[in-house]
Amino acid sequence: QKEVEQNSGPLSVPEGAIASLNCTYSDRVSQSFFWYRQYSGKSPELIMSIYSNGDKEDGRFTAQLNKASQYVSLLIRDSQPSDSATYLCAVNSGTSYGKLTFGQGTILTVHP
Amino acid sequence: KAGVTQTPRYLIKTRGQQVTLSCSPISGHRSVSWYQQTPGQGLQFLFEYFSETQRNKGNFPGRFSGRQFSNSRSEMNVSTLELGDSALYLCASTFLAGGSYEQYFGPGTRLTVT
Secondary structure: OOOEEEOOOOEEEEOOOOEEEEEEEOOOOOOEEEEEEEOOOOOOEEEEEEOOOEEEEEOOEEEEEEOOOOEEEEEEOOOOHHHOEEEEEEEEOOOOOOOOEEOOOEEEEEEO | OOOOEEEOOEEEEOOOOOEEEEEEOOOOOOEEEEEEEEOOOEEEEEEEEEOOEEEEEOOOOOOEEEEEOOOOOEEEEEOOOOHHHOEEEEEEEEEEEOOEEEEEEOOOEEEEEO
């Protein structure tokens, strides 16, 4: 079992719709969770961080964390073509905050 | 503040050679992490340095090494290059504040081994 797994893509949604990206992790002691966006040919860009159970909203993005279910998700409301990218879920297990374990990524395409 | 910088951006090397990549973290960030990204394996953690000490190491062979200087700048070295070392090498610096932290990536060094 992979340490961090993301829903298989690619995911295609129409402009204006809600895109839902999911991630599960295997290490129960994981403490910190992050979502990155990576455009083709670019490096990952931090979108959201979440540390506590529940929802965290930032503009059109909402991260949801459920530690009991070992599940973290990212919702993108009012999706735009510029949101088309690979979304990476990352988890830190607390051994040192500089080490993140990444999922394989989900490719999102938002079509006009 | 300037972001994480990495040099060089692109590099072509031959099998058996060695290579050194450089990273300057965001000013004030003391933790520097290195990752390898390939289409097949995704983003994989190489190592992390904090205050010139390696604090964590990923599952890579000893050909991969690194160091950090007193000004937090970091280098990673790969000796005896193999074709499979072709990848995007990403450096990230971590900002810690009030129990939370965020990790920011540099633009990466694209290494091609022929």
